[in-house]
Amino acid sequence: MNLLQFSGQGAYLDWWTIGIAAIVNTGCAVLGCFLVLRKLSLLGDAISHAVLPGIVLAFLLAGRSPMPMLLGAMATGVLTTFLIQTLQRYGGVAEDAGMGIVFTAMFSVGVLLLSNFASQVDLDPSCVLYGQIEYIPLNVETIFGIEVPKALPIMLSALVAVIAFVTLFWKELKLTSFDPALATAIGINATLIYYLLMGMTAVVSVAAFEAVGALFSVAMLIIPPATAHLLTDKLGRMVWWSAALAISASFFGYLVSKLLNVNAAGMMACVAGGQFAAAVVFAPHYGIVGKLRHQLSLTARIAGEDLAALLYRQEEPSRSRDGGTMTVRELVRAFGGGFVARYALHRLMRRGEIDKTPEGSVVLTDKGRRQAESLVRSHRLWEAYLDKNFQLPLDHLHAPAERIEHFIGPELQQQLAESLPKSDLDPHGREIPPSTGTQP
Amino acid sequence: MNSFISYNTLIVLLGTTLLGANAGLVGSFTVLRGRALIGDVLAHAALPGLCLAFLWLGQRSLPAMLTGALASGLACILLMTFLRRWTRVKDDAVMGVVRSVFLGAGIVLISYIQNQTVAGSKAGFDSYILGKTAGLLADDVRLFVGVSTLSLSLILLLYKEFQLASFDPGFARVQGWPALLLDNAQMALAAITVVIALPAVGAILVTAMLILPGATMRFWTDRLSTLLIGAAVIGGAVGGLGTLMSAQFSLLPAGPIIILVGTAVFLTSMLGAPRRGLLARAAANRRFRNELLLQTLLRRIYESAEGRRSTAVHRSRAELMRSLGWSTGTMQRIVHAAVLQQLVSERATPSTHDYELSLTSQGAEYVAKVVRGYRLWQRFLTEYPDQSCSLVDLDVQHVDEYLPPDIIRALERKLVAEGRLPLVAEGRAS
Numbered sequence: 001m002n003l004l005q006f007s008g009q010g011a012y013l014d015w016w017t018i019g020i021a022a023i024v025n026t027g028c029a030v031l032g033c034f035l036v037l038r039k040l041s042l043l044g045d046a047i048s049h050a051v052l053p054g055i056v057l058a059f060l061l062a063g064r065s066p067m068p069m070l071l072g073a074m075a076t077g078v079l080t081t082f083l084i085q086t087l088q089r090y091g092g093v094a095e096d097a098g099m100g101i102v103f104t105a106m107f108s109v110g111v112l113l114l115s116n117f118a119s120q121v122d123l124d125p126s127c128v129l130y131g132q133i134e135y136i137p138l139n140v141e142t143i144f145g146i147e148v149p150k151a152l153p154i155m156l157s158a159l160v161a162v163i164a165f166v167t168l169f170w171k172e173l174k175l176t177s178f179d180p181a182l183a184t185a186i187g188i189n190a191t192l193i194y195y196l197l198m199g200m201t202a203v204v205s206v207a208a209f210e211a212v213g214a215l216f217s218v219a220m221l222i223i224p225p226a227t228a229h230l231l232t233d234k235l236g237r238m239v240w241w242s243a244a245l246a247i248s249a250s251f252f253g254y255l256v257s258k259l260l261n262v263n264a265a266g267m268m269a270c271v272a273g274g275q276f277a278a279a280v281v282f283a284p285h286y287g288i289v290g291k292l293r294h295q296l297s298l299t300a301r302i303a304g305e306d307l308a309a310l311l312y313r314q315e316e317p318s319r320s321r322d323g324g325t326m327t328v329r330e331l332v333r334a335f336g337g338g339f340v341a342r343y344a345l346h347r348l349m350r351r352g353e354i355d356k357t358p359e360g361s362v363v364l365t366d367k368g369r370r371q372a373e374s375l376v377r378s379h380r381l382w383e384a385y386l387d388k389n390f391q392l393p394l395d396h397l398h399a400p401a402e403r404i405e406h407f408i409g410p411e412l413q414q415q416l417a418e419s420l421p422k423s424d425l426d427p428h429g430r431e432i433p434p435s436t437g438t439q440p
Numbered sequence: 441m442n443s444f445i446s447y448n449t450l451i452v453l454l455g456t457t458l459l460g461a462n463a464g465l466v467g468s469f470t471v472l473r474g475r476a477l478i479g480d481v482l483a484h485a486a487l488p489g490l491c492l493a494f495l496w497l498g499q500r501s502l503p504a505m506l507t508g509a510l511a512s513g514l515a516c517i518l519l520m521t522f523l524r525r526w527t528r529v530k531d532d533a534v535m536g537v538v539r540s541v542f543l544g545a546g547i548v549l550i551s552y553i554q555n556q557t558v559a560g561s562k563a564g565f566d567s568y569i570l571g572k573t574a575g576l577l578a579d580d581v582r583l584f585v586g587v588s589t590l591s592l593s594l595i596l597l598l599y600k601e602f603q604l605a606s607f608d609p610g611f612a613r614v615q616g617w618p619a620l621l622l623d624n625a626q627m628a629l630a631a632i633t634v635v636i637a638l639p640a641v642g643a644i645l646v647t648a649m650l651i652l653p654g655a656t657m658r659f660w661t662d663r664l665s666t667l668l669i670g671a672a673v674i675g676g677a678v679g680g681l682g683t684l685m686s687a688q689f690s691l692l693p694a695g696p697i698i699i700l701v702g703t704a705v706f707l708t709s710m711l712g713a714p715r716r717g718l719l720a721r722a723a724a725n726r727r728f729r730n731e732l733l734l735q736t737l738l739r740r741i742y743e744s745a746e747g748r749r750s751t752a753v754h755r756s757r758a759e760l761m762r763s764l765g766w767s768t769g770t771m772q773r774i775v776h777a778a779v780l781q782q783l784v785s786e787r788a789t790p791s792t793h794d795y796e797l798s799l800t801s802q803g804a805e806y807v808a809k810v811v812r813g814y815r816l817w818q819r820f821l822t823e824y825p826d827q828s829c830s831l832v833d834l835d836v837q838h839v840d841e842y843l844p845p846d847i848i849r850a851l852e853r854k855l856v857a858e859g860r861l862p863l864v865a866e867g868r869a870s
Contacts (some may be wrong), residue, residue, distance in 0.1 A: 036530075036533050039530050039531075039532050039533075040532070041530075041532040041533045041535070041536035042477065042532045042535060042536060044536070045536055045539075049644075087710070090718055091659075091710045091718065092716065093655055093658075093710075094471070094474055094476065096474060096475070096476040096477045097471050097476035097651050097654075097655045099476075099477065100476045100477055100479075100480060100647055100648065100650075100651040101648070101651055101652060101655060101703060101706060104644050104645075104647055104648035104651075104699050104703075105648070105699060105700060105703040107644055107696075107699075108644070108648075108695070108696030108697075108699040108700050108703075109696070109700070111644075111693065111695075111696045112692060112693075112696050112697070112700075115692065115693055116692075215543060215547075216540070216543075216544065216547075218536065218540055219540035219541070219543070219544055221536075222533055222536035222537055222540060223536075223537050223540060223541070225533075226529055226533045226536075226537050229528070229529070229533075230527065230528065230529070257548070260548075260552065261551075261552075261555055262548045262549075262551040262552045262555070263547045263548050263550070263551035265544075265547070266543075266544040266545070266546070266547030266548035266550075266551065267544070267548050268544070269540050269541060269543065269544025269545075269547075270541060270544045270545055270548060272540075272541070272544075273537070273540070273541030273544065273545075276537055276541070280523065280526075280527050280529075286527065286528050288526055288527075291526075
C-alpha cells in the first residue's frame with residue numbers, strides 16, 4: 001500500500017474517511033441483526049477471520065476488482081459454514097470446537113499465503129488485520145471524472161448487496177430468524193437463507209478488511225445489533241437503530257481517534273462498546289435502571305397493599321381490642337421494619353389511602369379501606385379455594401395466598417367466588433369481605 | 441533435516457513443544473465442557489491488560505504484564521457473567537461484544553503506546569495476533585516449564601474432581617463439591633496458559649492449541665486419563681513438528697504451520713480413528729445395513745416355505761429379486777454373503793438362466809431365530825404400544841435381552857395359537 005504522508009488537505013480527507021467507515025460499518029450492522037437474532041454471532045466472528053485466504057487469493061488472481069473479490073468472499077463464507085457444519089454433523093465435533101478449528105486453520109492458510117505472496121499482491125498484512133482507514137482516501141482513482149478512493153467501489157457494492165439482500169428476502173429472513181420450523185413448514189428454504197446469510201457475512205467482512213480490518217468487521221457485525229436489540233423488539237426498528245448506531249460510532253470513533261492520535265478502527269469498536277454499555281444501563285425496557293425501577297415500584301406496591309391490609313385486619317371486630325389503630329412505629333415493626341415499609345407508608349399517605357390522627361396513629365381512609373378490603377377478599381377467597389380443591393393442612397394456606405393476593409383482579413375474584421359454596425367465611429373462620437367493585 | 445540445530449531453534453522447539461503439551465492438557469477440559477472458544481475470548485481480553493501494564497511501568501516487564509493480562513482476562517469473564525445474568529443479550533452475542541470491545545481497546549492502546557513512547561516499538565505488540573514464535577527466549581521457556589508443572593500437578597491432585605465436574609457438573613454440585621470453584625480452577629488454568637503464551641506465539645495459535653489436541657483425542661478414546669495424556673502428547677508433537685518444519689522452510693512463520701499440522705492430525709483422526717472415525721462409522725453402518733438385508737432375504741425364503749410340509753424350499757433368485765425390489769448388484773452382494781456364511785446354497789438352473797436358492801440347515805436355524813425375534817417384537821409393539829417407546833433398540837435378535845420373560849411367554853402363547861411361532865432348536869434364541 002502506498003503510504004503517503006498526511007498532507008494538509010484536512011477536512012476533505014476526514015469526511016472521506018468517515019464516509020467510508022460509515023458505509024462499511026452500516027453494511028455490517030444491518031446484516032449483523034440477523035446473526036444476533038439467530039444466535040450466530042460467533043459464526044459471524046469465525047467467518048470474518050476465515051475470509052483471509054479468500055482475500056489473498058482474489059488479490060492474487062484478479063487484483064483489486066470488486067466482483068471477483070465479493071464472489072470469492074461469498075464462496076469462502078459458505079465454505080467455512082459448510083466445513084463447521086460438516087465437522088458437527090459427520091464428525092460429531094461440538095459446534096464451538098468446530099468453529100475454533102476451522103477459523104484458525106483458514107486464518108493460518110491466509111497468513112501463509114500473505115507472507116509468501118504479499119510482495120506480489122500489493123497487500124499489507126497489518127492493514128488486513130487492523131485496517132488502515134486513514135490511508136484509504138489517499139489512494140485514489142478517477143471514476144466518471146470524480147476522484148474517489150480506490151477502495152470505494154468494492155465497499156459501496158457490498159453495502160448495496162446487503163441492502164438488496166435484506167430488502168428482497170425481508171420476509172424470509174424475518175421468519176427464519178424467529179421461527180425456522182414454521183418457515184420450513186410453509187415452504188421457505190431455510191437452509192438456502194442460512195447459507196446466503198453466511199455468504200453475505202463474508203461479503204461485508206471482505207469489504208471491511210481495508211477499512212477496519214478483518215478483526216474489526218466482527219465488532220460492527222455484533223455490537224450495534226446487540227445494542228439495538230436492547231432498545232426495541234421490532235425487527236424493522238432494530239435494523240434502523242443498528243445502522244444509526246454504526247454510523248454514529250464511525251463518526252465519533254474517528255473523531256476521538258483523531259484527537260488522541262490512535263487507531264481509528266479500534267476506537268470505533270470502543271465507541272460501539274460504549275453505546276452498548278449505555279443501552280445496558282439506560283435502555284427503557286431492558287436496561288438495568290429501567291428494570292430496577294420497575295422492581296422497586298412493584299415492591300413498594302406490594303408492601304403498601306400489605307400494610308393497608310394489616311390496618312384493615314386490625315379494624316376487624318374480632319381483633320379490635322385496642323380500637324384498630326396503630327402508630328407508625330408499631331405498623332413498621334409489625335411489617336418487619338425497614339426502608340421499604342417506610343417508603344410504602346409514605347406512598348400510601350401521598351395517595352390518600354391512609355391518614356394520621358392527631359394522636360399519631362395511622363388509620364385507613366375510605367379509599368384505602370376499599371382497596372384493603374378487596375385485597376383481603378382476594379386473600380381469603382384464595383385460601384377457601386385452596387382448601388376446597390387441594391388436601392392441604394390449614395396452616396399451609398396462608399403463605400401461597402399471601403403471595404398471589406396481589407395479582408388477583410376483579411374478574412378472577414368473581415370466578416373464585418362463583419366456584420365456592422355460598423359462604424362468607426374462609427377456612428380459618430374469618431369473614432370474607434364482600435365485593436365492592438374496586439381492585440387493589 | 442540438518443543434523444545441526446542452532447541454540448535458538450532448540451529454544452523455540454522446546455518452547456512450542458512445552459506450550460503445545462500444556463495447552464493440550466488444559467484445553468481438553470474446556471473442549472469437554474463445551475467452552476472451546478474461551479481461549480479465543482481470553483486471548484483477546486488479555487490485550488488491554490498487557491498494554492496498561494506496559495504503560496504503567498514504561499518498559500517490558502514480564503511479571504507485570506502477565507498480572508495485567510490476567511486481571512483484564514478476569515474482568516472480561518466477570519463482565520460476561522454480569523451481562524448474561526442481567527441483560528437479555530444472548531450468550532453468543534455477549535461473547536462477541538465483550539471480545540470485540542476488549543480487542544478494540546487493546547488495539548487503541550497499542551497504537552497509543554507506539555505513538556507516545558520511544559520504547560513502544562520494542563514492546564513487540566505488533567506481533568500479538570500472529571505471534572513471533574522465532575522470538576522465544578530462554579526466559580519464556582522457563583516460564584512455560586513453571587506453568588506446565590503447575591497445571592500438571594493441579595490436574596493430578598484434583599483429577600477425580602475435575603473428571604466429575606467435566607462430565608456431570610450437576611451431579612458434582614449435588615454431591616456437595618464446590619463445582620463453581622472447580623469450574624473456575626479449570627478456567628484459571630486456561631487463562632494462565634493463554635496469558636503466558638500470548639506475547640510469544642499470538643492469539644490465533646493459542647486458541648487453536650487449546651482446542652485441537654483435545655478435539656483430536658476425542659475421536660480415539662472415551663477415557664479421560666487417556667484423553668489427557670494423548671492430548672498432551674499430540675499438543676507437544678504438533679508444536680515441535682510445526683516448529684521444525686518452519687525452521688526447514690525459513691520463509692514460513694511457525695504459528696500458522698503449527699496450526700495446520702495440528703489440523704492435519706485432527707482431520708486424519710476424524711477420518712481414520714478406529715471406532716469414532718468417519719471411515720469406521722461408515723463401515724459399521726454398511727455392515728449393519730447388509731446384515732438387515734441378509735435377514736430380509738432369508739426371511740423371505742423362510743416365509744414362502746411356511747405352512748408347507750417340506751423344509752427344503754427352492755426359490756428362484758430372479759423372482760426373489762423382483763419381489764424384494766432389489767437391484768442386481770444388491771442381490772448379488774447379499775446372496776454372496778449368505779453363501780459365504782453357509783446360510784444359503786445356490787444352484788444354477790441352466791434352462792431358465794436363473795439360480796435356485798435354498799436354506800441350508802444352518803440357515804434354517806438362523807432364520808428361525810430371526811423370524812421369532814421379529815414377530816415377538818411386532819407383537820409386542822401392537823400389544824403394548826404404550827411401553828414401546830422406552831425400548832428403542834429394535835435389534836430383533838436380542839429380543840430376549842430386552843423384554844421380561846413373562847411378557848415373552850405371553851406373546852409366544854399368542855403366536856403359537858396363530859401358528860406363527862417358528863421352532864427354534866434351543867428353545868431360546870441366543
